Amino acid sequence: MEALIRPIAPDSDEEIAWVASRMRATLVELLGEQRGGRMYTTEWLRERVRFHLDPAQCEGGVFVAVVAEGLAGHTIVRRETWEDGSTFGLFSTFWVEPRHRRSGLASRLVAAGEGWMRERGLTVFRTWTDPGNAPLIALMTRFGYAIEGERGEFVVLRKEA
Numbered sequence: 001m002e003a004l005i006r007p008i009a010p011d012s013d014e015e016i017a018w019v020a021s022r023m024r025a026t027l028v029e030l031l032g033e034q035r036g037g038r039m040y041t042t043e044w045l046r047e048r049v050r051f052h053l054d055p056a057q058c059e060g061g062v063f064v065a066v067v068a069e070g071l072a073g074h075t076i077v078r079r080e081t082w083e084d085g086s087t088f089g090l091f092s093t094f095w096v097e098p099r100h101r102r103s104g105l106a107s108r109l110v111a112a113g114e115g116w117m118r119e120r121g122l123t124v125f126r127t128w129t130d131p132g133n134a135p136l137i138a139l140m141t142r143f144g145y146a147i148e149g150e151r152g153e154f155v156v157l158r159k160e161a
Contacts, residue, residue: 003072003105005112008062010053019062019074020045022095030130052076052092059120063112065096065105072100075109077116080126089117091127094136106139114143114161123161128154 008015023045027036040048052060060078064071073096080090091113096105117125128151129136137147140157148158 002068003103003108004066005063005105005108006066008049008053008064008074015064015071016046016049018071019049019064019076019095022074023048023076023093026093026095030133049076052078060092061113061116063109063116065100065109067100072097073105073109075113077113079120079122086124087122088124088126089113089120089122091125091140094127094139101135107142110139110143118161125159125161126156128156131155 008019020042024037024040024042027039030036031039049062051057052062058078060076062074062076065073073094075094076092078090078092079087081087091110094106094109096103096109114125125145126148127136127140127145130153137155137157140159143159145157145159148156150156
């Protein structure tokens with residue numbers, strides 16, 4: 001599949017709204033409409049995308065996968081601090097449109113996010129997800145991530161660069 005992985009256009013309300021809507025879709029897919037669909041307002045999700053794009057608030061990035069018909073996936077990354085004070089790169093969220101899954105887009109988004117982290121000198125990468133998110137756990141395991149433990153209701157996956 002011909003696709004371009006690139007940073008989101010930070011001034012594009014359309015792209016920000018698309019990523020925010022897919023953040024909600026991720027929650028609904030994992031947790032169901034009752035729980036996942038009601039966790040955050042649409043405006044909060046849009047502001048969360050913008051948070052990752054504002055260097056005054058966060059050292060973060062948003063990458064999108066673009067195919068012929070438009071946006072097909074995203075990942076959000078940021079520098080984060082662990083309980084012991086160490087910093088690491090965090091994959092905050094992933095999404096690939098269902099019709100584009102199993103096409104390599106998720107792997108390319110992981111590679112883009114890890115590249116962003118390496119460019120900033122980060123040597124530990126993490127993500128956390130619902131323990132039932134088998135597709136994401138399998139994806140990250142293929143990239144060398146291992147389950148490190150739990151964080152609240154989530155399982156933490158970790159990789160050292």
